[in-house]
Amino acid sequence: MVPEIQNLLHEARRFPPTQEFAAQANASSELYEQASAGREEFWADQARQLLHWHTPFTTTLDWSNPPFAKWFDDGQLNVAYNCLDRHVLAGLGDRVALHWEGEPGDTRTVTYAELTAEVKRTANLLVSLGITAGDRVAIYLPMIPEAVVAMLAVARIGAVHSVVFGGFSASSLRSRIDDANAKVVITADGGWRKGKVMPLKPAVDAALAQGGPENPSSVEHVLVVKRGDNEVEWTSGRDLWWHEEVPAMDAEHEAQPFAAEHPLFILYTSGTTGSPKGILHTSGGYLTQVAFTHRNVFDLKAETDVFWCTADIGWVTGHSYVVYGPLANGATQVLYEGTPDVPHPGRWWELIEKYKVTTLYTAPTAIRSFMKAGREIPLGFDLTSLRVLGSVGEPINPEAWIWYQEIIGGGLTPVVDTWWQTETGAIMISALAGVTTTKPGSAQVPIPGISVDVVSEAGQSRPKNSGGLLVVTEPWPAMLRGIWGDPERFKKTYWDQFEGKYFAGDGARLDRDGEVWVLGRVDDVMNVSGHRLSTAEIESALVSHHMVAEAAVVGAEDEATGQAVVAFVILKRSADTHDVASASDILRAHVAAEIGAIARPRSVFIVQELPKTRSGKIMRRLLRDVADGREVGDTSTLADTQVMQTISDTVR
Ligand code: PRX
Numbered sequence: 001m002v003p004e005i006q007n008l009l010h011e012a013r014r015f016p017p018t019q020e021f022a023a024q025a026n027a028s029s030e031l032y033e034q035a036s037a038g039r040e041e042f043w044a045d046q047a048r049q050l051l052h053w054h055t056p057f058t059t060t061l062d063w064s065n066p067p068f069a070k071w072f073d074d075g076q077l078n079v080a081y082n083c084l085d086r087h088v089l090a091g092l093g094d095r096v097a098l099h100w101e102g103e104p105g106d107t108r109t110v111t112y113a114e115l116t117a118e119v120k121r122t123a124n125l126l127v128s129l130g131i132t133a134g135d136r137v138a139i140y141l142p143m144i145p146e147a148v149v150a151m152l153a154v155a156r157i158g159a160v161h162s163v164v165f166g167g168f169s170a171s172s173l174r175s176r177i178d179d180a181n182a183k184v185v186i187t188a189d190g191g192w193r194k195g196k197v198m199p200l201k202p203a204v205d206a207a208l209a210q211g212g213p214e215n216p217s218s219v220e221h222v223l224v225v226k227r228g229d230n231e232v233e234w235t236s237g238r239d240l241w242w243h244e245e246v247p248a249m250d251a252e253h254e255a256q257p258f259a260a261e262h263p264l265f266i267l268y269t270s271g272t273t274g275s276p277k278g279i280l281h282t283s284g285g286y287l288t289q290v291a292f293t294h295r296n297v298f299d300l301k302a303e304t305d306v307f308w309c310t311a312d313i314g315w316v317t318g319h320s321y322v323v324y325g326p327l328a329n330g331a332t333q334v335l336y337e338g339t340p341d342v343p344h345p346g347r348w349w350e351l352i353e354k355y356k357v358t359t360l361y362t363a364p365t366a367i368r369s370f371m372k373a374g375r376e377i378p379l380g381f382d383l384t385s386l387r388v389l390g391s392v393g394e395p396i397n398p399e400a401w402i403w404y405q406e407i408i409g410g411g412l413t414p415v416v417d418t419w420w421q422t423e424t425g426a427i428m429i430s431a432l433a434g435v436t437t438t439k440p441g442s443a444q445v446p447i448p449g450i451s452v453d454v455v456s457e458a459g460q461s462r463p464k465n466s467g468g469l470l471v472v473t474e475p476w477p478a479m480l481r482g483i484w485g486d487p488e489r490f491k492k493t494y495w496d497q498f499e500g501k502y503f504a505g506d507g508a509r510l511d512r513d514g515e516v517w518v519l520g521r522v523d524d525v526m527n528v529s530g531h532r533l534s535t536a537e538i539e540s541a542l543v544s545h546h547m548v549a550e551a552a553v554v555g556a557e558d559e560a561t562g563q564a565v566v567a568f569v570i571l572k573r574s575a576d577t578h579d580v581a582s583a584s585d586i587l588r589a590h591v592a593a594e595i596g597a598i599a600r601p602r603s604v605f606i607v608q609e610l611p612k613t614r615s616g617k618i619m620r621r622l623l624r625d626v627a628d629g630r631e632v633g634d635t636s637t638l639a640d641t642q643v644m645q646t647i648s649d650t651v652r
Contacts, residue, residue, distance in 0.1 A: 011398045011439065011441050011442075013398070013439070014437050014438070014439060015414070015415075015437060015438045015439075015440075016437040017414060017433070017434045017435065017436070017437070021412075021414065021433070021434045024434070025432075025433065025435060026296055026299050026300065026301075027296040027432040027435045028435060029435060031296065031432070031435075031448040032448045034448065035448035035449040039449055039451075039474065041060070042448065042449050043060065043061075043071070043285075043288065043449050044057075044060045044072070046288055046291075046292045046449075047071075047072055047284065047288040047477070050291040050292060050295070050328065050329075051077060051082050051284070051287055051288060051291065051328065052081065052082050052086045053075050053076065053077050053284075054076045054077055054078065054257030055076035055077075055257060056075060057072035057073065057074050057075025057260060057284070058074055058075075059073050060072060061475060063475055066475075066495070066500065067475075067490065067491060067494065067495040067502070068481065068482065069285075069475040069481065070260075070261050071260060071261070071284060071285030071475075071477045072260040072284040072285060072288075072477075073259070073260060073261055074260075075259075075260045075284055076258060076260065077257060077258070077260060077283060077284055078155075078156065078255035078256060079152075079155045079156075079258075079264060079283050079287055079324070080119060080152045080153070080155045080156035080255055081156070081255035083152060083323075083324065083327035083328050084112065084115060084116040084119055084327070085116055085255060087330045088112055088113050090330075092112055092330055093112050093113030093116070094111050094113065095111060095330065095332060096109055096110070096111055097110050097112045097114075097115045097327065097331075097332065097333065098110040098145055098148065098332075098333055098335050099332070099333065099334045099335070099355045100144065100145050100334075100335045100336075100337075101335070101336050101337065101351060102144070102192060102337045102338070103192035103193065103195070103336075103337045103338025103339070103342055104192055108145060115145075115148070115149065115152075117251040118145075118149045118246070119149050119152045119153045119156060120153075120249075120250075120251050120252060120253035121246050121247065121249035121250065121253075122149050122150065123153040123156045123157050123253045124249040124250050124253050125223070125245050125246055126153055126154065126184065127157055129184060129220070129221050129223075130183070131154075131157060131159050131183060132157070132158075132159070133157060133158030133258065133262070134158065134159065134160065134263065135159045135160070135184075136159065136160045136161075136162055136181060136183065136266065137154045137159050137160070137161050137182060137183065137184045137185075137186065138162050138163075138164060138176065138177050138182040138184070138185045138186070138219075139154070139161050139162070139163040139164070139185075139186045139187075139313075140163075140164045140166060140168075140173060140185060140186070140187045140200055140203070140204060141166065141186060141187060141188050141191070141200070141225065141313070142166055142188055142193070142200065142227060142337055143191070143312060143313065143335060143337045143338075144188065144191065144225065144227055144335075144337060145335065146186075146225045146227075146242060147163075148313070148322070148327075148335070150186045151163065151265075151313065152323070155264055155265075155283075156253070156255055157256075158256065158258045160180075160263045160264065160265055161264075161265045161266075162176060162177075162180045162182060162265065162266045162268070162278070163267065163313055163314055163318075163319065164176050164314060165312060165314025165315060165596070165598075166191060166198070166200055166312070166314060167314070167596045167597055167598050168596040168598075169593055169594060169595055169596045170203040170206035170207040170210065171207065171210060171594055172276075172595055172596055173204065173207040174207035174208070174210045174217065175275070175276075176268050176276070176278075177207065177208075177217055177218065178218070179268075179278055179485065180278060180484060182218060182219060183218060183219065183221070184219065184220065184221045184222070184223060185204055185208075185219055185221075185222045185223070186222075186223045186225075186242075187200050187201055187204045187222060187224055187225070188201065188225040188226070188227040188228065189201045189224060189225070189226055189227060189228045189229065189230050189232045190227060190228025190229075191227055191228055191337060192227075192228065192337055192338050193337075193338055193339060194338070194342055195342050197228035197229070197230045198228070199228065199230050199232075200228075201222075201230075201232040201233075202232065202233070204222055205232075205233055205235075219238075220238070221238055221239070222235070222238055222239045222240070223240050223242055223245065224239060224240065224241055224242060225242040225243070226241060226242065226243055258283060259283075260282070260283055260284030260285065261282045261283070261284070261285075261481070262282060262283050263280060263281075263282055263283075263481075264282055264283045264286060264287075265280075265281050265319065266279065266280055266281075266484045267279050267281070267315075267316055267319065269316075269422040269423075269532055270532045270533050270534035270537055271493060271525065271534055272524045272534060272536060273534070273536050273537075274534070274537050274539070274540040275537070276534075276537065277483045277484075277486070277489060277493070278484030278485065279316075279422050279423055279480045279483065279484075280480060280481050280482045280483065280484050281425050281478070281480060281481065282481050284477075285476075285477030285479070286324070286425050286426070286478045287324055287328055288478070289425060289426035289427075289476065289477040289478035290320045290325035290328065290425070290426045290478060291324075291325055291328040291329055292426075292447075292449075293325065293418075293426050293427040293430075293447060294307075294320075294321060294325030294326055294329055294331070295329055296432050296447070297390070297416055297418060297427055297430050297431075297432055297433065297447065298359050298361070298388050298390060298416070298433060299387075299414075299432075299433040299434050300326075300329055300359070301358075302329055302330045302331050304358070305331065305332065305358040305359055305387075306332050306333070306334060306355050306356055306357045306358050306359070306385070307331045307332065307333045307334075307361070308334040308336075308351070308352070308355075308357045308360050308361065309321040309322050309326070309333070309361040309390075310336070310340075310348070310360070310361065310363075311361075311362075311363075311392075315422075315531065316420075316421070316422040316425070317361075317392055317393065320425060320478075321361055322335065325426070334351060334355050334357055336348075336351060340366060340369075340370075341373075345373050345377050346377045346378065346381060348370075349377065349378045349380070349381035350381060352383055352385065353381045353382045353383065353385075356385040357385055357386060358385055358386060358388065359386070359387065359388045359389075359390070360386060360388075360390065360408070361389075361390035361391075361418075362390070362391065362392075363391065363392060363393040363394065363529065363530035364391055364393065364394050364395070364397070364400050364530065364562065365393070365394065365530055365560065365561050367391070367400045367403065367404050368397075368559070368560055369560055370408075371399075371400060371403050372560070375403075375407045378407055378408055379407065383408060383409075383410065384410060386408065386410070386413055388413060388414055388416065388433045389404055389405065389408060389409050389413050389414070389415045389416070390415070390416045390417075390418055391404070391415065391417045391418065392417075392419075392420070392530065393527070393529075393531070394520070394527050394529075394530045394562045395518055395519065395520060396417050396440075396441060397441060398440035398441040401415055401440035401441055402440055405440075414431070414434065414438060415438060415440075416430050416431045416433055416436075416438070417430065417444070418430040418443065419506075419516070419518050421504060422480075422532070423479070423494070423502075424476070424478060424479060424480070424504075425478030425479060425480065426477075427447060428446060428447065428450050428452065428472065428476070429443040429445065429446050429447070429450070429516050429518070430443060430444065430445075430447055431445070432447070439511075441517065442511065442515055442516065442517045443517070443518050444515045444516060445515055446516075449477075450472070450474075450476055451472065451474040452470060452472050452516065453470075453471050453501070454466075454467065454469065454470055454509070454510050454516065455468050455469055455471055455498060455501075456468050457469070459498040459499070459501070462510060464510050464512055464514045465510065465511060465512050466509065466510060467507065467508065467519070468507070468509075469504075469506070469507060469508070469522060470506045470507065470508040470516070470518065471498055471501040471502060471503055471504065472501065472502040472504065473500075473501050473502075479502070480494075505521055505523045505525060506519065506520060506521060506522065507519040507520060507521075507522045520562075520563075524536060524620070526554075526555030526563045526565060527555070527562055527563050528555070528558075528561050528563050528564060528565060528598065529562065529598075530562070531598055533555075533565065533598070533599055535552075535553040535554065535555070535620070536553075537599070538551075538553045538567065538591055538595065538599055538601070539551045539552065539553050539567075541590065541591045541595050541599070542567060542569055542590070542591060542604075544590075544594065545586075545587060545590045546572075546575075547571050547572060547575035547583060547586070548569055548570070548571060548575075548587065549571060549572045550569070550570040551569045551570070552567070552568045552610050552618045552620060553565060553566070553567045553568075553601070554566050554568075554620050554623045554627050555624070556602070556627035556628050557628050558602070564601075564602035565591075565599065565600070565601040565602055566601060566602055566603050566604075566605070566623075566627040567587070567591075567601045567603070568604075568605050568607050568610060568623055568647065569583075569587060569605070569606055569607065570606075570607060570608065570609070570610060571583060583604075583606055584603070584604040584605070584606060587604045588600050588604055603627075605647075605650060605651050606650070607646070607647050607650050608646060609640065609646060609647070610623075610643070611623065611635070611640075611643050611644055611647065612638065612639055612640075612643075613637050613638065614639045621633060622635060622644055623647075626644070626647055626648055626651050627651075632644045632648060
């Protein structure tokens with residue numbers, strides 16, 4: 001189903017905004033004109049209009065020490081105040097911030113006044129636990145209102161959160177805790193997923209116990225929300241129940257201003273090496289760009305819209321378009337704990353009907369799985385409240401785009417395909433609802449104030465109607481400020497390839513109009529269901545198993561998930577190999593236990609050899625051919641040209 005790019009580029013359908021939509025849209029083509037008249041001034045205007053500054057800034061961009069940018073450097077603000085207090089002070093305390101729905105069907109409605117009070121109490125608790133500005137707090141929670149509260153409480157006191165997706169394993173959690181030296185972990189006993197309680201606290205206990213008493217972690221306290229009601233062990237002195245501690249705190253807490261460049265969060269993401277990198281984001285520039293894009297890409301009308309971004313807060317999409325962008329804009333949102341098909345396959349559509357959702361922002365993988373389940377499911381619900389649809393995380397094939405627009409959007413709804421990354425912090429390339437004539441399958445144009453290019457390997461700009469590598473050519477407000485604790489890796493990964501330009505790691509094509517079609521990663525990073533996974537990280541999990549001598553992992557094409565993890569493994573001679581079928585299952589389970597269920601390979605093939613060049617480099621390209629069932633490409637540079645024949649025979 002994932003189409004060849006040539007087919008994509010022949011996609012000729014065009015959807016201009018309706019006059020009616022365009023007439024009421026927040027954005028207009030003037031935004032592009034303003035931005036091109038003066039990029040920095042444009043962002044400074046946005047920062048002033050969209051945010052409250054305790055101390056106004058007088059400088060916009062400091063790029064004197066690239067690639068370390070400073071935006072609005074002498075300004076001061078409090079991110080949580082911008083997302084909460086100022087709305088309450090403006091008389092909007094009764095506006096619903098969150099329509100929360102638990103997977104079993106329990107609900108909570110949280111207004112801006114209630115959210116603000118809960119964040120203040122939690123901030124007071126964190127202070128009483130000794131957390132001060134700059135300290136790191138790990139968050140490992142299901143999609144419950146406390147997840148939003150925890151992030152904002154940490155931000156409010158100038159501490160730095162590191163949210164770890166609840167699907168990651170104990171050892172992934174521990175390595176992230178160690179890397180950031182987190183002092184507190186905020187978690188829950190468990191959360192509801194796929195009709196049952198998925199335990200979380202036991203994973204935290206296991207993470208903190210790893211390495212034994214000689215290897216204590218940096219964590220002093222574990223704050224636990226009661227959600228799953230599953231039984232948990234308790235370490236007294238260390239562990240605290242949220243429902244006992246938070247309500248006992250004062251609901252008053254005055255937000256202090258912090259410098260615009262004060263760190264806001266670290267979010268770990270996979271790169272091309274075995275260890276995830278902690279992407280660092282700061283405050284003023286990040287909040288400016290997430291608020292700007294949320295308002296203009298999705299045409300947010302805060303008074304009347306109900307926004308629903310389906311991403312988990314464990315990913316950057318959840319940070320930027322569940323927490324910071326929408327709350328900075330005073331939006332009303334839906335937050336849903338569970339999976340789309342529990343207790344029935346129409347759950348999402350039921351929620352859209354129930355809460356009259358106006359804006360849905362989700363990933364192509366989800367759309368493709370709904371397509372497969374059949375249009376009659378969504379057509380059984382009233383989806384007429386929807387007026388904007390968004391897509392993120394992976395290329396969207398035109399077929400899925402059209403289905404999304406017709407079946408979910410009822411035909412006329414703008415669909416915006418938004419390209420960005422954990423590192424970019426906010427949307428970078430996207431149509432603007434009501435302004436752009438959309439093209440199914442293309443992310444289209446950089447948003448106002450952002451400059452991108454498609455270049456050759458040598459760094460030359462590619463002409464229209466050709467392909468190359470996607471780069472960002474000018475610093476932007478929400479850009480990552482570094483990799484936590486590793487400035488060299490930051491420079492090397494993103495800035496060394498093309499002088500002065502940010503290399504995104506994606507391939508792209510420019511069409512005849514010069515608009516961008518993102519093709520996907522050109523490095524050893526896979527994209528499974530819109531989530532980033534590194535081949536090296538999964539290989540290192542595989543070789544950590546005592547049976548495994550060598551492993552090579554590739555991303556294979558997958559109809560549903562975009563890509564799927566496929567591993568080729570050589571077992572040690574000493575391994576008990578009498579049952580090869582169970583070796584595959586053991587290793588699939590091992591990867592899930594080491595990294596998390598999202599990294600579990602679709603298949604593990606046990607092979608005798610791996611294809612290597614004479615210098616010993618594994619030729620993944622050839623393995624990808626095998627995994628995709630294609631004819632194997634040129635093998636002439638292999639040290640042993642027979643090897644691919646043997647592998648192909650094994651896999652068949
Ligand atoms: O390959 C691109 C793909 O997702 C990568 C970024 O992954 P992550 O940091 O996990 O953030 C995902 C959500 C922002 C990119 O390098 N990607 C993201 N959005 C798109 C996309 N590929 C094509 N089209 C998109 N709209």
